[in-house]
Amino acid sequence: MSSEERKAYPFAIVGFFVTDKPVDEAFKEDINPDDIEKIQEMIKEVIFKEGVDLAIAPFVVPPDQVNDALHQLGEALFGGEQEDG
16 A cells, blocks of 8 residues: 655644733743644644644744745755755
């Protein structure tokens, strides 16, 4: 039985937060990998169909840097797993 090649596709969920604090004071500092995994599983269950894997990395991106940030995220998550050719 041959298996199909799996491919990684970037996606974005865009939101806004409003605060009177500086950006670096708006986020919790005690987020741990279990918290990220819970969020990841919730997104996976709510948005994607069965058989799709998901990896997320939360960070704030200035609007004019979104394309570069998505490219960097893709490289960080999938760059080491893909082979040239």
